[in-house]
Amino acid sequence: MTQPLELRLQSELKQRQATGLLRTLEVLDACKINLISNDYFQLRSHPQVIEGAQAALERYGASSSASPLLSGYLPCHEHLIGQLKTWKKKSHGLLFNTGFVANQALLTHLPGPQDLILADRLIHHSIAQTLGKQSTRFKRYHHLDLGHLEELLYRHNHENETIFVVTESVFSMDGDYPDLRQIAALKKKYTFIWVLDEAHGTGVFGPTGGGLAEEQGVLSEVDILVGTLGKALASMGAYVLTNSKTIIDYLVNYSGELIYSTYLGPPQVGAAEAALKIIQKSQTTARSIRDAAVRFRELLTNEGWQTNSFDSQIIPIILGEPKDALELRNKLLEYGILVGAVRPPTVPQNSSRLRFSFHANVKEEEVDEIFSLLNSWRKK
Numbered sequence: 136m137t138q139p140l141e142l143r144l145q146s147e148l149k150q151r152q153a154t155g156l157l158r159t160l161e162v163l164d165a166c167k168i169n170l171i172s173n174d175y176f177q178l179r180s181h182p183q184v185i186e187g188a189q190a191a192l193e194r195y196g197a198s199s200s201a202s203p204l205l206s207g208y209l210p211c212h213e214h215l216i217g218q219l220k221t222w223k224k225k226s227h228g229l230l231f232n233t234g235f236v237a238n239q240a241l242l243t244h245l246p247g248p249q250d251l252i253l254a255d256r257l258i259h260h261s262i263a264q265t266l267g268k269q270s271t272r273f274k275r276y277h278h279l280d281l282g283h284l285e286e287l288l289y290r291h292n293h294e295n296e297t298i299f300v301v302t303e304s305v306f307s308m309d310g311d312y313p314d315l316r317q318i319a320a321l322k323k324k325y326t327f328i329w330v331l332d333e334a335h336g337t338g339v340f341g342p343t344g345g346g347l348a349e350e351q352g353v354l355s356e357v358d359i360l361v362g363t364l365g366k367a368l369a370s371m372g373a374y375v376l377t378n379s380k381t382i383i384d385y386l387v388n389y390s391g392e393l394i395y396s397t398y399l400g401p402p403q404v405g406a407a408e409a410a411l412k413i414i415q416k417s418q419t420t421a422r423s424i425r426d427a428a429v430r431f432r433e434l435l436t437n438e439g440w441q442t443n444s445f446d447s448q449i450i451p452i453i454l455g456e457p458k459d460a461l462e463l464r465n466k467l468l469e470y471g472i473l474v475g476a477v478r479p480p481t482v483p484q485n486s487s488r489l490r491f492s493f494h495a496n497v498k499e500e501e502v503d504e505i506f507s508l509l510n511s512w513r514k515k
């Protein structure tokens with residue numbers, strides 16, 4: 136590497152280290168309890184999910200070995216997207232290799248130069264990273280503030296060819312969520328394309344685990360639905376679902392993320408399909424995950440910790456300083472409890488936090504242990 140490049144990269148890394156924001160890779164697979172993974176139903180080692188992966192492995196091999204436009208699109212892909220379309224009641228769909236690239240593909244290729252993107256201020260990086268990169272204008276509305284969204288819709292309604300409104304359902308770092316019925320109601324007053332990322336709503340919300348849009352009865356209003364296979368569905372990959380054949384045809388023709396990449400491996404597809412079958416019948420489990428998360432939030436709030444009062448499986452404890460988040464995360468790790476210490480730039484300045492993802496195997500006594508460890512850290 137040339138000297139100037141080395142020096143610049145090192146200086147930026149040192150800056151991160153000095154502010155407590157340096158990220159490092161760690162192997163952390165031997166913890167007593169993992170409250171950081173997104174395997175909400177603990178399915179990645181479930182016998183049926185492993186069997187699903189094995190069956191696809193034996194039938195199609197370890198790799199799709201080509202782009203989907205060459206020979207990489209296999210019957211297992213076609214079958215899984217069919218199941219997902221039925222589940223989320225959309226007529227067309229496409230699998231992508233990850234949720235990150237699905238979002239990149241959508242927001243890079245669909246909006247044009249005459250269009251406007253309105254996105255929640257805390258939208259996931261896979262979307263945020265596309266904003267401003269192409270010629271489409273964008274504005275961010277205050278987090279979950281649908282009054283602000285309406286103000287922007289009102290102001291820009293007639294200036295643009297198409298407006299895209301983009302939000303997550305359950306936000307990945309806050310575990311809060313917008314009132315999707317209100318966004319559906321806005322569609323009656325303003326014309327826009329609604330893109331909803333259900334990465335964390337899928338499985339845990341809705342009468343068949345179909346997500347927050349299913350739970351709030353607005354699935355039919357969502358124009359483009361994104362979800363990942365790497366969270367509740369215990370695999371890897373993602374899907375885009377819509378009632379527009381044109382959108383899918385367009386992505387197949389113009390999305391380099393899809394066209395120039397080896398397609399999702401058959402074992403991942405087989406695992407996701409097996410997990411999907413389990414999740415559709417797991418609403419009692421989903422309810423108990425959310426109940427446990429609500430109880431934890433109540434304990435925290437009563438003790439003066441800063442969290443929120445939502446009922447999702449993702450619980451943040453806002454600490455502010457990155458060093459506090461790291462110190463407390465490391466303390467819990469000493470007891471075999473793995474939680475996320477999330478710091479800027481993943482979250483806004485002064486909002487470093489612990490992030491807990493509750494899952495099907497979290498026990499009440501474990502939550503009580505965590506709660507008492509948190510309190511003893513604070514009293515130190």
Ligand SMILES: Cc1ncc(COP(=O)(O)O)c(C=O)c1O
Binds near residue numbers: 259307332373
């Ligand atoms: C809201 C949201 N969208 C998209 C993604 C990306 O999904 P994947 O992990 O499949 O790339 C994530 C993952 O962190 C996410 O939280």
